[in-house]
Amino acid sequence: MDEKHKNVLRRNRTNLVRDLNPSDLYDGLLEKGVFTQDMIDEIKRSGTRRDQARQLVRDLATRGSQAFPLFLECLKETGQQSLAELLENGAPGVQPQPTAVVRPVVRPLPVSPPTDVNEEKKDDAPYDPKQTRNITPTPSPEMEYMRPNQQGRIRRDSVQNYKMDASPCGHCLIINNVEFDPKSYLSNRRGSNIDCDKLEQRFKALNFIVEVKLNLTQKQIKHALHTLSKKDHSQYDCCVVIILSHGTEVSHSRFPGAVYGVDGQCISVQNITNYLNGQHCPSLQSKPKLFFIQACGGDEKDTGFEVSSDEAEPSPGGADDQTDAIPMSSSSDSLSMSDEVDAKASLPTPSDILVSYSTFPGYVSWRDPQSGSWYVETLDRILEENAAVHDLATMLTMVNNDVSQNSAKGLYKQMPGSFNFLRKFLYFQTKA
Template identity: 80%
Template sequence: MEESHKKILQRNRTNLVRDLDPSNLYDGLLEKGVFTQDMIDEIKSSGTRRDQARQLVRDLETRGSRAFPLFLECLQETGQHRLAELLQDGAPAVQIQPATPTQVVRPVVQPLPVSPPMDVDKQRKDDVPVYPIQRPSTTPSPSPEREYIRPRPTGRTRRDSIQSYKMDANPCGHCLIINNVEFEPKTDLSNRKGSNIDCDKLERRFKALNFIVEVKTNLKQKQIKHGLSALSKKDHSQYDCCVVIILSHGTEVNHNRFPGAVYGVDGQHVPVQHITNYLNGQHCPSLQGKPKLFFIQACGGGEKDTGFEVSPDEVEPSIGGADDQTDAIPMSSSSDSLSTSDELDARATLPTPSDILVSYSTFPGYVSWRDTQSGSWYVETLDRILDENAATDDLVTILMMVNNEVSQNSANGLYKQMPGSFNFLRKRLYFQTQA
C-alpha cells in the first residue's frame, strides 16, 4: 500500500474503529481479492465489532497498492459514505489497474555427478566440479535482516550451522513473564499452587541468558493484552530476540486456524494466536527478522494420556535420586485418584508468522502436570536442560531433549505428558551463555 494511503488510515483509525461495520464489507473485499477467505475468517475471530474493525484496518495496510481504492469502493457500495468521504479527503487519486500475472523465470538446474556415498569425502577434496548457484545479474539490495555466522567457541565444541540468528546484543532482548496464580472465586478456576516456583526458575534462567526480565503477576484479560501491547510498542532495534512466557490456566476456543487460549485471573481468555500476533513483523517492526519465542505452561482440563507399552530398551530411566519421584506417584486403586501435589496443566496452539517458535508443556488437547511443591514437569526440565546444554546446543535441539525427558515421567503411575513446539524459525538459535 502507498505510504500516503497508510497515513490516511492511521490518521482516521479512531473513527474507523468506532464507526466501521466490517460485517457488510467481507463479501466485497473477498470478491475484489483484497483479502482471502482465511484472512477474513481470522478477522472475524478477533472479537467484537470494534476488534474486527481494528484488525481489518491493520491487515488492509499489508494488501498492496490496490487495497485502498478497493476498500473505498466497498464502503460506498455498503452505504458507509461518511467514512468513504473521510478517507477520500486529501487522498491522491488512484486509478485501479487489473492485476497482471507475474512471469516466473525458473533457473536451470545442473545435476551433480552421482557417486557411492563412501566416496563423498574423497571427491570433495579431488575432482568434483562445483556448480555455483545461479543468481540475478543485478546486485540485490541488502536484506533488512542481519545475517550472523557464529564464530566457533573455544573449549567445548558447539555444533554451528551455516546460518544462525544474531544473538550477541547486550542485553540480548526483553523477556516478559506473566504468572497467573490466584484466580477470582467467580471463575471457578483453582489457584495454581507451584506456579511461583516455575516463575522464579525462569526469571533466573533468562536473566542468566542476558535478557531483561519483567514479571507480571495475576493479570486479568485486559491486563494481559495491555502488557503484550506495551511490549510490542517498545523499540527492539538494539536487541536480537524477544521472549514471552505465560503460566496460567488454559482452554480451547472457537478458531479458524489455531486452537487454544490462556486465562486471565478474571476468567476471560486470550487466544494464543492473538498473543503471537502482538510481536509479528506487521505489529512490531523492530522485531522483523528476529526470533520471537513463546513458552506456554497453561493448565486446564482435557484428555489424559495413558501412554502405550514399549520395549524396555525404549525407556531411559531418570537420572538422580528420590527427588525425581516428586511428580510420579504410585498406582492407586482408582486411576482417577491423583496425588494432591499433582495438578492438571495446559492446552496449546501455534502461530504461522516467520521467526516465531511456540513451545508448549503438552501436546494440544491433552493435560500436563504440575507439582504444587516443585513446579511443573515441563518448566523444571526446561530450566535444567537450558542450564546444562545452552552453551553447546541450539534451542530446537534443547526442546527435543525436554520432550524426551518429560515423556519418561508418569503421574499416578499411569498418566503421561508429551510437550511439543511449533517451529517457524528460519535459522538455528543459540542463547548467550556465560564463559
C-alpha cells in the same frame, strides 16, 4: 451458526478473502451484535486486509444463528453487493429475523471442582496475594558472556545462525497467573511461583532484561503485550514471552492454545504472537520471537502406550501432581485437580517465531505444587546444561524426550512440543 451457512462460507472462502473489505463492516457488525469490540480489535490486529478478511470469516462461523443474515445485511449496506449475492446464491431465502438483534451469549465452561480435601495440606506455605509484584525491568549485571558461534558449538553450514550478541540480548516478559477470581471457577495454581522464579533466574543468566508480572486479567495481559510491542527493540537481538496460567482448547489454523487471565477471560496464543510480529513491532522484524506456554492444551489425559524395556526410561511424577486444565465437558474423574485447557487460534504465520508448549494440543499439562511443572523444571535444567553447546530447537527436543518419561499418579503422561517458524539456528549467550 447453522451448518448450512458455515458450508456457504467455506465454499466461498477464497472469494471472501480476496474481495472483502473488512474495515467497512466493523461498525455494522458491532452495532448488530455479531461481534464484540474485543473481537473486532483482535481481527484488526491480525495483519493485512486479506488477513483480517480471513480472520473475520473464521470468527463469523462461531457466532449465533443470526450472524449469517446480519453479515449479508452489512455487506449490502457497505456496497459489497456482489459478495452478498454470491453468498445468497449458496443459501437462498436467508433473511434476518424481524425481532430485536440477538446478542451473543457467553456461557461459562463446565467445571469439575477439586475433590481431594487433603490436597491443600501439601503446600509448603499458603500463597500470599499481598506479595503481588510488578518487577521493574533491569538489565542483568555486567559479566562476560560467550558469544554465539564460538568454537565448540555444533555448526551446520547450510543454515545461518541468528545474531545473538547484543548485551543485553533482549527483553523477557514473564506473566505468572496464580490467584484466580473465584467467579472464574478456575483453581489457584500452587507451584507456579517456583516455575516463575526458575525462569526469571534462567533468562537473566542468558543475558535478558527480565520483567515479571503477577496475576493479570485478560485486559492486563493484552496491555502488557502491547507495551512490550511498543518498546524500541532495535538495539536487541531477541524477545521472549513466557506465560504460566490456565489454558483452553479452541479452533485454530496454526498456533493452538489460549491462556486465561485471572478474571477467567482468555486470549488466544495466536493473538499473543501477533503483538510482536513484523507489522506490529517493526523493531523486531527478522529477529527471533520466542513464546513459552505453560498451560494445558485440553482436558484429555494421556495414558501412553507400551514400549519395550530398552526404550522405557521410567521417571515417576509426584503423587500429588495437578493439571493446568479444566475439562471442557463435565467429568467424573476425581483426578481432575485442574487449572484450564488451551485454545487454538487462527492467523497468518509470521516468520522468526517459535511457540513452545508444555503439552500436546488437546491434553492436560501436569504441575507439582511442591516443585513446579514438569515442563518448566525440565526446560530450566536443559537450558542450564546445554545452552553453551546446543541450539534452541535441539534443546527443546531434549525437553520433549525428558518430559515424556515422567508419569503422573503412575499412569498419565505428557508430551511437550513446538510450533517452529524460525529461519535460522538460535544459540543463547552463556556465561564464560
